[in-house]
Amino acid sequence: MTRKEFLDLINSKIVLLDGATGSNLQKRGMPTGVCPEKWILENSRILIDLQKEYIASGSDILYAPTFSGNRIKLGEYGLADEIEDINRGLVRISKKAIEESNAEKNGRKVFVAGDLTMTGEQLYPVGSLQFEELVDIYKEQVAYMLMEGVDLFVIETMMSLSECRAALLAVKETCDLPVMITLTFEENLRTLNGTDPATAIMVLQNMGADAVGVNCSTGPEKMCEVVKLMKEYATVPIAAKPNAGLPVLIESETVFDCGPEEFSLEAKKLVEAGASMVGGCCGTTPEHIHLLSREISSLKPRSISKNKKRALTTERNTLNIDLNGKFLIVGERINPTGKKKLQEELKAGNLDTVITMANEQIENGADILDINMGMNGIDEKDSMVNAVQEVAAISNVPLCIDSSYVSVIEAALRIYPGRALINSISLEKNKCEQLLSIAKKYGAMFILLPVSEKGLPKNIEEKKEIIQTIIHEAEKIGLTKEDIIVDGLVNTIGANKNAAKETVETIQYCKEELGVATIIGLSNISFGLPERQFINSTFLAFAVQAGLTMAIANPAQDLLMNTVYAADLLRGKEEGDIRYIHRVTSRLMVITGSKPVNRDEKGKSPSSPSDNRNLIGENSENSLDSNPVYEAVIKGNKRNIVYLVKKTLEEGKAPSYILDHLLIPAINQVGILFDKQIYFLPQLISSAETMKLAIELLEPLLKKDEKEKHLGTIVLATVSGDIHDIGKNLVVLMLKNYGFRVIDLGKDVPSKKIIEVAEKEKADIIGLSALMTTTMLEMKEVIRLNKETGLNAKVIIGGAVITQSYADEIGADGYGKDAGETVMLAKKIMGL
Structure with a gap:
């Protein structure tokens, strides 16, 4: 076929x-x-x-x-x-x-x-x-x-x-x-x-x-x-x-x-x-x-839409790119050029600064993050892949893959779990063909850089010709104008007094005649001049008015970012007024150290529009936010948790203090984020694994009575005939982290064995999991045997096909919809 x-x-x-x-x-x-x-x-x-x-x-x-x-x-x-x-x-x-x-x-x-x-x-x-x-x-x-x-x-x-x-x-x-x-x-x-x-x-x-x-x-x-x-x-x-x-x-x-x-x-x-x-x-x-x-039989098939949406995505969210919508910022900071600390860390295989830069840029308003690993002394491909995996795991803004090498771009696009942006494709014949093919294969958008093998275009007409040529080549392999963002190619105003006007003309041409999105590298315009931020922000206002879609910039620059929000406000963009007010007032609080405004249950100010770019954002108001151990569990930082716990011990904190006042509160907060659908399964697992590493380090250091001070004993199993255990394994991990003694029997466990182990271990709770409708009835059998044996264990059940009504029908003592809810259910049963 x-x-x-x-x-x-x-x-x-x-x-x-x-x-x-x-x-x-x-x-x-x-x-x-x-x-x-x-x-x-x-x-x-x-x-x-x-x-x-x-x-x-x-x-x-x-x-x-x-x-x-x-x-x-x-x-x-x-x-x-x-x-x-x-x-x-x-x-x-x-x-x-x-x-x-x-x-x-x-x-x-x-x-x-x-x-x-x-x-x-x-x-x-x-x-x-x-x-x-x-x-x-x-x-x-x-x-x-x-x-x-x-x-x-x-x-x-x-x-x-x-x-x-x-x-x-x-x-x-x-x-x-x-x-x-x-x-x-x-x-x-x-x-x-x-x-x-x-x-x-x-x-x-x-x-x-x-x-x-x-x-x-x-x-x-x-x-x-x-x-x-x-x-x-x-x-x-x-x-x-x-x-x-x-x-x-x-x-x-x-x-x-x-x-x-x-x-x-x-x-x-x-x-x-x-x-x-x-x-x-x-x-x-x-x-x-x-x-x-x-x-x-009487219904006619509907025609398939050919109106392609212009959008980038992460694994969990879509960022729409509207030619007439809100202005977007591509954060430029993750680039080792001129950053000695970042260079040294990358040579050592350390991504701490990369993660910090990603989080800071998102907090400052970046809609997209540019990732560039170009430097001597490292394997750029490996570094790029590692950076993309780590940043994608902790952020909910799309990524822009920035490299001079085709192989590096392809390696990153291959593992990126969303729809990324390529930075960039110019009219270098062999490279252009390869990159266009890669963009098509991995479903990426790309930045069109109007430069040819001859170098920079001599005039606006040559620039337009290059743009048209690359668009034509893209369309030949099935890409469309909605997949393309044209770089306005900003030159330095100090060397070319018409640089700003020429860029504005390119932006207008792309939007009004071609219907293509545009982007600029903003800082080029002011190179070599004093007080560059004033030139950059003023030029940005001109470019936005001309129809510019997005800019590559440093979102930590308040003058620049406030100009962006003010421009959307003045152009009457939807919720532009709300976004502007929220931006400038929240930044003022950061600068002055004043108290934050009251926030709703999702951490947003009453006037703030919905914004799910940051996985954590402002959702946690815990005073422990600045503690590195607490933060590591929240962000699933498995790389550094052992080091951070050791450092905290060296600073004089007792193992029990770290467990009770840092780790447990952190995993509680992760549960809240998961419950509010700010975190999802990957983040929940990552945080739980991080905490597990910390507990493994602390366990030998805890006093004997502290180690044996369990909240209760729980026997967990996937029922007979069912070999699915992803959900069950996560529940095991979470319950252990909360302090329960957990006996994990694995998957496809006979009902009699579950009861035998529960009786031997004096279990307070038996937890059962099933993913298939064909194995659900085994849960009823375990409940029957539990009653016949006269055990005092409560039986709780969960799994993809399980519902509260099913739990009620078979006489279970509780239903756990997910790992977080199961922990809360177990604590309730134990009277905690």
């Missing part, structure tokens, strides 16, 4: 996908605890019959049952060495279903999608799995499915945008088949890792995904909002595969509460909201798909 054939299919009809596999196989005899892929191979007739029913119900695309067929997942069952036979065999089964259905003889074309999903391992720097390792893991699985002739690929049930990117690159670097990607979103309309729908589709469609969407998550009614948010940014088809509502327990059987009739009516609304492809996920049956087919 070519990408053109894929689009032709989308344009011809509402494409109907298939429904659930796992829940239906369980009803047809698949036991819990087995490897689903292996069981399907041994019971292929059951899968063939199920997929034939989906074809008869109207499905146009079948998902081959290769969902967890990657090396890491199969390794959990000891089957990694069988990865080729498993993946090839599973694709053959789906092809057999199509063949037996006689669909083609009846004039229907049904396609087989090779199915990829998460590995369950966390990517570095949160986990230990390197990005390139993950790409190779997916490439291996892709290659085996290609041997059996899959028609396209689907990457589904994803929670991490970085993992989506790795899987997408694996497919696109292996073949030219179409790729669909669907993510799973929580009730807060973000993935577990914090990505929102707009950011997900912006990143993935620009990297070449042929369709992006949502699956699993919820029932069809609640999924509509995700589809609508994606539709606003979409230039590719949107796919939606909702669950059949929520799982409930009826007569000891887990069922979903949305029947086929209700499902079909609600799922039809997904098409009306903008989805071009619909199907079903957990709990759906061939009957659900059959009735959905009936409902959408």
